[in-house]
Amino acid sequence: MINRRQFAIGAASLGLGTALASRFALAKPSQPSTGVAFDMPEGACDCHVHIHGPRAAYPMYEKRSYTPEEATPSELEAMMKALGLGRVVIVTPSVYGANNASTMFGMMHFGPAARGVAVIDAETTQRELKEMAAMGIRGVRLNLSVGGVNDPDRAKRMIDTALEQISNLDWHLQLNTKPEMIEALHDFLGSLPKMIVFDHYGGAQPDGKSEPAGFGSMVDLVASGKAYAKISIKGGHRDDLSVFDPLADKLIAANSDRILWGSNWPHPNAKPPAGGTAMDLTPLFAVDDGRVINQLGVWAENPAMRQKILVDNPARLYGFA
Template identity: 50%
Template sequence: MLTRRSMMLASIAAGVTMTSSNAFSKAAQPSTPVNFDVPAGACDCHTHIHGDPEKFPFFAGRVYTPEPASPEEMTALHKALHVERVVIVTPSVYGPDNSSTLFGMTARGPTARGVAVIDDKTSESDLDAMQKAGFRGIRLNLATGGVNDPNVGRQRFSGAIERMKARGWHVQLFTSLAMISAIKDLVAAAPVPVVFDHFGGAEAALGTGQPGFDDLLALVKSGKAYVKISGAYRASKLAPDYADATPLAQALIAANAERIVWGTDWPHPDSVTPAGKKVTDVTPLYQIDDGRLLNQLPVWAPDAAVRKTILVDNPARLYGFT
């Protein structure tokens, strides 16, 4: 039986280009100009596409419903930021359906790579098609799903590594420092790259001495894990510059700049359904100034050569840009 997923994969593999007709997105655009020279080939390593829900229906088991965010809006974002490349990550609202991510990647062309969400029904032929389309990793979203049990986390991480080791894709985790501490031995032994989202789940207000941050630093220093210094507003509440995230970013960069990548987390979904609302009610996107967000990078990494490592060299190696 030809499923919707297999039809989408086939169309992507055949090079079919799709266009978006959605004109109602409210995703933020930068209001602050970038204040430093962004190197050629820079990459935003953490974004999402929320397609027209009639074409790309949400997962029934989701915990929130975001506003739309189109490929055209993403292109406008990156033009303003002087960022050439992008990594599009399948968000939890789609479950293991990567169609909206594939749609965004196709619209962007060869400057895009993808990170997929898979399940036991995802076949090796599905993964083959996704690899041809530009996917280079899979994501385990333990945070949004509320997975706090270390035994569950270890089992899911081990299963992901087992599936990816022959393919060479990386495994990306959105999780907490406590979970990172619980699986640090598995990460150290992993035969594929491991990538932690959003400062590894660290809380900026707790500083570099918070429990588990030393384990994260050790994995980065050893080269066994990458960390995305992305979505600073998720680690910090001190808008608009998130100054208390600076010590976290600087500590991670000092540990091993060759294992750090940067991302916006555009279009900035709020993954918590407000009290009194249903999961199916649309939750507005955060209105984050990504120009101001990118301008924190020279604060975190004053050396232009280090910024090039973070923005260009590391993503090229991790995601296979040429």
């Protein structure tokens, strides 16, 4: 059975009404204000979102580096309906440590239309992993960036440990890292027995002038078929989304069968408020996800390409029927 570390949904549901009532007076995750400029294919999937469940039911990790506002499954559902999205992949954020209960809470809301990516640690048992697999978890995430892991040797040890834990499962390994780390780990990652998925353009932050250092290593792994890349933008509102155009073009040209799209809803701000601490509430970024997904129409002008990125590739990786 799933223990209290992984899934406290029974206890959570007992106080859900009160928790949700108080929640709506606080956080307000953004909703799209721009309509989608292309025909959304049936079964389109947002491959990178987070659920921040009611804090009374889903307490956050005591060693977290920031404290985001709440963001509920019903609010996510409203965003998805506004954009015409039919499927979703919920990723456990760093603020919960290795407790995936809030992610499971979100997945239960969407049923077969949802899959998940979990965070695990040394205390995660094989029984828990199998139970999570049965509920729709399809990968584990190592958040090297938020964890401040900049040593390639340390990263290798963490990756080896995670892969050993999931060796009996048909899961992938998702990495939140930086292009320089991907470059340092290129040969190692290319030799791994599991599929790799890179978050948020592999952490690349384009300046509109030159390609980020190390970006080519991720492109090479995508081209070889050893990795997927999420063309998902993080960091809040941007006046100019076109700075990502060269990166998206290069990744799609390298291997369009290994490209995923994600919104990063509810757009958490991973930095504590000015003068505050990690325990202080940090407002979510206000982002127009309609505008964000319309940029995909620039990166993938052909409907067949959008079908591949939004439907076919997620269905293959995450096992949607």
